[in-house]
Amino acid sequence: xxxxxxxxxxxxxxxxxxxxxxxxxxxxxxxxxxxxxxxxxxxxxxxxxxxxxxxxxxxxxxxxxxxxxxxxxxxxxxxxxxxxxxxxxxxxxxxxxxxxxxxxxxxxxxxxxxxxxxxxxxxxxxxxxxxxxxxxxxxxxxxxxxxxxxxxxxxxxxxxxxxxxxxxxxxxxxxxxxxxxxxxxxxxxxxxxxxxxxxxxx
Amino acid sequence: xxxxxxxxxxxxxxxxxxxxxxxxxxxxxxxxxxxxxxxxxxxxxxxxxxxxxxxxxxxxxxxxxxxxxxxxxxxxxxxxxxxxxxxxxxxxxxxxxxxxxxxxxxxxxxxxxxxxxxxxxxxxxxxxxxxxxxxxxxxxxxxxxxxxxxxxxxxxxxxxxxxxxxxxxxxxxxxxxxxxxxxxxxxxxxxxxxxxxxxxxx
Numbered sequence: 001x002x003x004x005x006x007x008x009x010x011x012x013x014x015x016x017x018x019x020x021x022x023x024x025x026x027x028x029x030x031x032x033x034x035x036x037x038x039x040x041x042x043x044x045x046x047x048x049x050x051x052x053x054x055x056x057x058x059x060x061x062x063x064x065x066x067x068x069x070x071x072x073x074x075x076x077x078x079x080x081x082x083x084x085x086x087x088x089x090x091x092x093x094x095x096x097x098x099x100x101x102x103x104x105x106x107x108x109x110x111x112x113x114x115x116x117x118x119x120x121x122x123x124x125x126x127x128x129x130x131x132x133x134x135x136x137x138x139x140x141x142x143x144x145x146x147x148x149x150x151x152x153x154x155x156x157x158x159x160x161x162x163x164x165x166x167x168x169x170x171x172x173x174x175x176x177x178x179x180x181x182x183x184x185x186x187x188x189x190x191x192x193x194x195x196x197x198x199x200x201x202x
Numbered sequence: 203x204x205x206x207x208x209x210x211x212x213x214x215x216x217x218x219x220x221x222x223x224x225x226x227x228x229x230x231x232x233x234x235x236x237x238x239x240x241x242x243x244x245x246x247x248x249x250x251x252x253x254x255x256x257x258x259x260x261x262x263x264x265x266x267x268x269x270x271x272x273x274x275x276x277x278x279x280x281x282x283x284x285x286x287x288x289x290x291x292x293x294x295x296x297x298x299x300x301x302x303x304x305x306x307x308x309x310x311x312x313x314x315x316x317x318x319x320x321x322x323x324x325x326x327x328x329x330x331x332x333x334x335x336x337x338x339x340x341x342x343x344x345x346x347x348x349x350x351x352x353x354x355x356x357x358x359x360x361x362x363x364x365x366x367x368x369x370x371x372x373x374x375x376x377x378x379x380x381x382x383x384x385x386x387x388x389x390x391x392x393x394x395x396x397x398x399x400x401x402x403x404x
Contacts, residue, residue: 017316025322028292035285076310082302083237083313089295090230093288100284108278111285114219120227120352145350145386150322184347 009059013067013080016060023053024087026163027094029152029179033122034101036115037177042153045162046098053091060084122177123149123185129172130194139166146199147191148184153177211261215269215282218262225255226289228365229296231354231381235324236303238317239379244355247364248300255293262286324379325351325387331374332396341368348401349393350386355379 010016027049034042064081068074100107115122127133133141143149154161154168155175161168170176176192178185190196212218229251236244266283270276302309317324329335335343345351356363356370357377363370372378378394380387392398 014312014315014319017312018319021316021320025320072308075308079302079307079309080312082307083299083316086295086298089298090292093291093295096288096291097285100281105281105284106274106277107281110216110219110282113216114223114285117216117220118223118227142383142385144383145389148347148350148386181344181346183344184350187347 009056013060013063016056016063017080017084020053020056020060020084020087023049023056024091024094026152027053027091027098029122029150030162031094031097032115033152033177034098035107036112036122037124038101038107039160040101041160042162043098043101045160047095047102050091050095053088057084057088119181120179121182121185122152122179123189125149125176125178125185125189125192127170127172127174127176127192128194131172131192132194132197132199133170133192134172136170137166138164138168138170141170141199143178143188147180147188149176149178149180149188151176151178211258215262215265218258218265219282219286222255222258222262222286222289225251225258226293226296228354229255229293229300231324231352232364233296233299234317235354235379236300237309238314238324239326240303240309241362242303243362244364245300245303247362248297249304252293252297255290259286259290321383322381323384323387324354324381325391327351327378327380327387327391327394329372329374329376329378329394330396333372333374333394334396334399334401335372335394336374338372339368340366340370340372343372343401345380345390349382349390351378351380351382351390353378353380 010019027046030042030046030049033039034046061081061084064077068077138151143151151164152162154164154177156171156173176188178188180188187196191199212221229248232244232248232251235241236248263283263286266279270279340353345353353366354364356366356379358373358375378390380390382390389398393401
């Protein structure tokens, strides 16, 4: 990620808020993924996102405080700060998880078991050349709706793409990191292997 | 929920851990839902789950500390406590959100906009008598994989069912509270209205 003074921050409270919520949720997914796959680069991304979130939080506070005019408004605006604080707490917890990976802490095997044994798990999905995913964008595929899997990162060769956009096009050999139930991850794996040729509600 | 001394806690570290992670994630979904729909009963459930999570955390610590024999084990076990702490932090943040609802804080409209404007949103899905969902269990339907929507609660008449099990059977008139993308929530709404008669990868 670039320097913070070059980063564009959304210009209104709503957009900053949405960005904060999305960022915190991405951080949690990436933190669990970094632990599961022992991926330091992914853990570093979580910490960079934490700084970005702090910046967003700062802008939110400035906007919010400037907006307060009357007592009723002040109470409402306090609710925004309250929620922003909770989101920030969640992101800090995600960063704490990521730090374990960066510090090279010896992890107990039960940690991996817990991440893989919960209702929503993290999966690694290899895309073969025969898959219908190849050459399509994430927007076209809409994997969240069609397979129940939320893509949080993609490994392409030696490079990581975190939180890929809708116009991200899938290549053969890509490794997708996704969050979903066991069933939905397995389903997407079959599609990615080329064993299933039609997807979701098509 | 019953008294804590009647509550069964999983008997091994892995199962306690999985239960903690699932509970914290449910708390976050329910907390946002309680804010969005201003549902005090749902917010109360979040606080009860927080107490349950504290109990789980206590049992986890007892188990973990008893298991430590050698220094290498101690480091690994510390990693469990570290992760449990992060999960607990996330659940506390969710509880902070729920408390806003219980305290009747005047919420700024931008809070609702942010919850409805983020990548994963919360939706309210009304089930009509014509829907293919009626009479099927959540396990049969596997909505997470087939529609991308995660059901966190169901409103049946005057009653809330939180975190419904796989054998929960959908009735006409049920209101499902689900987490998913805009597209997936809209898709499930069409199924629930009876406008779409085939679902997902059938």
